[in-house]
Amino acid sequence: MTVEHRELFIGGEWTAPATTGRITLTSPSTEEAVGSVPEAVEADVDAAVAAARRAFDDPQGWASWDNARRAAALRSLADELERRTDDIARLVSLQNGMPIQLSPLLEGGFPVRIYRWYADLVERQAVEEERPRARGGATLVRREPVGVVGAIVPWNYPQGLAAFKLAPALAAGCTVVLKPSPETLLDTYLFAEAVAASGLPAGVVSIVPGGRETGAYLVAHPDVDKIAFTGSTAAGRSIAETCGRLLRPVTLELGGKSAAIVLDDADLDLGRMGRDLFGATFMNNGQTCHLSTRILAPASRYAEVVDTFAQLASSLTVGDALDPATRIGPMVTAAHRDRVEGYIAKGRAEGARLVTGGGRPGHLERGWFVEPTVFADVDNRSAIAQEEIFGPVLAVIPYTDEDDAVRLADDSRYGLAGSVWTADPERGRAVARRLRTGTVGVNGYTPDIAAPFGGVKDSGLGRELGPEGLSAYQNLKSVY
Numbered sequence: 439m440t441v442e443h444r445e446l447f448i449g450g451e452w453t454a455p456a457t458t459g460r461i462t463l464t465s466p467s468t469e470e471a472v473g474s475v476p477e478a479v480e481a482d483v484d485a486a487v488a489a490a491r492r493a494f495d496d497p498q499g500w501a502s503w504d505n506a507r508r509a510a511a512l513r514s515l516a517d518e519l520e521r522r523t524d525d526i527a528r529l530v531s532l533q534n535g536m537p538i539q540l541s542p543l544l545e546g547g548f549p550v551r552i553y554r555w556y557a558d559l560v561e562r563q564a565v566e567e568e569r570p571r572a573r574g575g576a577t578l579v580r581r582e583p584v585g586v587v588g589a590i591v592p593w594n595y596p597q598g599l600a601a602f603k604l605a606p607a608l609a610a611g612c613t614v615v616l617k618p619s620p621e622t623l624l625d626t627y628l629f630a631e632a633v634a635a636s637g638l639p640a641g642v643v644s645i646v647p648g649g650r651e652t653g654a655y656l657v658a659h660p661d662v663d664k665i666a667f668t669g670s671t672a673a674g675r676s677i678a679e680t681c682g683r684l685l686r687p688v689t690l691e692l693g694g695k696s697a698a699i700v701l702d703d704a705d706l707d708l709g710r711m712g713r714d715l716f717g718a719t720f721m722n723n724g725q726t727c728h729l730s731t732r733i734l735a736p737a738s739r740y741a742e743v744v745d746t747f748a749q750l751a752s753s754l755t756v757g758d759a760l761d762p763a764t765r766i767g768p769m770v771t772a773a774h775r776d777r778v779e780g781y782i783a784k785g786r787a788e789g790a791r792l793v794t795g796g797g798r799p800g801h802l803e804r805g806w807f808v809e810p811t812v813f814a815d816v817d818n819r820s821a822i823a824q825e826e827i828f829g830p831v832l833a834v835i836p837y838t839d840e841d842d843a844v845r846l847a848d849d850s851r852y853g854l855a856g857s858v859w860t861a862d863p864e865r866g867r868a869v870a871r872r873l874r875t876g877t878v879g880v881n882g883y884t885p886d887i888a889a890p891f892g893g894v895k896d897s898g899l900g901r902e903l904g905p906e907g908l909s910a911y912q913n914l915k916s917v918y
């Protein structure tokens with residue numbers, strides 16, 4: 439059965455699209471079409487931005503509501519989403535190949551928690567603060583919403599990454615035009631239903647399904663006040679150029695090629711550590727920006743580390759994303775599968791030692807699958823160690839001592855995440871402090887709603903989540 443949508447969610451209503459163009463959604467597990475939706479073109483983006491502008495500029499509107507009232511509206515949105523989490527999770531897995539073991543939590547429950555967390559945060563936050571002046575008297579410092587936000591997200595965590603942007607933006611009093619990725623659109627219709635049912639005022643959230651051109655048009659739109667983007671470094675650079683020219687604030691969450699530093703005292707027992715090691719290195723079929731895909735192993739335990747990751751990789755059940763037994767689903771598109779396979783070929787050509795995987799699973803006749811793959815004896819300067827593969831492919835690299843491990847971890851154009859594995863968590867924190875990266879996990883890697891998430895170097899600009907994620911949607915005004 440396929441799902442066909444005929445309308446767009448713009449300005450709080452289901453509206454007819456400006457043209458007849460459509461986007462087809464495909465299951466990467468079966469290669470079959472699973473639905474289609476209208477493609478939003480420039481005229482649709484104009485309508486969405488105009489609705490967002492009207493909603494923002496309305497003197498009695500969303501931006502003027504007090505924080506408690508907006509918090510209540512966000513909680514109502516969270517409740518409506520919660521009613522739909524199973525259906526949303528299923529649609530996400532159907533379209534992007536995320537194992538159904540993960541999607542109810544990561545794409546269902548997690549976004550709901552993010553909306554609730556920002557509702558609580560903004561309710562506690564004072565809009566105005568009286569600051570004593572240096573020479574007596576007081577200055578009023580106000581937090582005001584930045585305005586109309588263009589939010590652009592990728593396909594790998596479509597609901598979670600939208601929530602990273604919409605929850606703080608809405609809490610701050612902004613209005614939002616969301617441009618989801620063309621690979622994952624069916625789930626956004628359930629999100630739109632939740633928005634409609636939650637009673638958010640018309641125009642506060644609109645959705646424009648489309649590709650790169652639709653995104654670029656939104657980024658440059660004269661009535662947009664801020665852009666929040668998650669995706670590739672190449673697209674982020676192009677968006678940053680446009681925003682630079684327009685002096686438009688922008689948050690960029692981009693690619694990564696993070697390192698797992700296995701210290702010489704690490705517990706590598708897969709019975710105890712397997713879940714955490716999997717979460718930090720293979721989660722969502724390797725299609726996760728923060729994964730530690732470079733494994734830095736001490737020379738003294740090198741063979742054991744290679745063996746541990748090879749065992750982990752070969753133990754993972756590969757299959758249809760909707761099968762509850764599946765731990766590794768397909769790559770999102772045929773083109774992306776080809777790209778991942780291209781890197782595997784490059785690894786071999788560069789002289790790395792293929793320890794496990796490297797091919798397509800023999801038991802699956804359809805779907806864009808790649809076997810979980812581990813390379814050993816990898817040179818940190820080689821392509822498979824420096825470039826983001828975005829698939830289930832790990833590179834194990836030897837190091838001599840802790841300084842060497844930190845040097846290798848930082849020898850990357852990226853700086854989004856990383857992990858340190860050790861029997862001594864204090865030692866792990868000490869190594870984590872030294873790394874030039876936005877986030878690090880010790881003996882695991884789980885982002886925290888309350889703490890800022892983001893990257894340095896080519897991994898991006900700015901932070902999402904935490905109170906910092908809210909301030910990214912607030913301008914400060916001083917009244918002397």
Ligand code: NAD
Pocket residue numbers: 590591592593594595599617618619620648649650652653654655657668669670671673674676677690691692693694726727826828854893897898
């Ligand atoms: P992508 O950059 O191709 O696309 C992401 C989104 O941006 C899509 O909606 C796309 O239509 C749109 N887009 C592409 N080019 C654009 C442009 N020039 N102007 C405006 N919009 C544009 O990325 P992808 O392949 O969909 O996603 C995978 C990438 O996302 C990986 O590099 C991954 O590391 C990154 N990612 C980063 C984070 C993070 O938080 N740092 C999280 C998840 C994914």
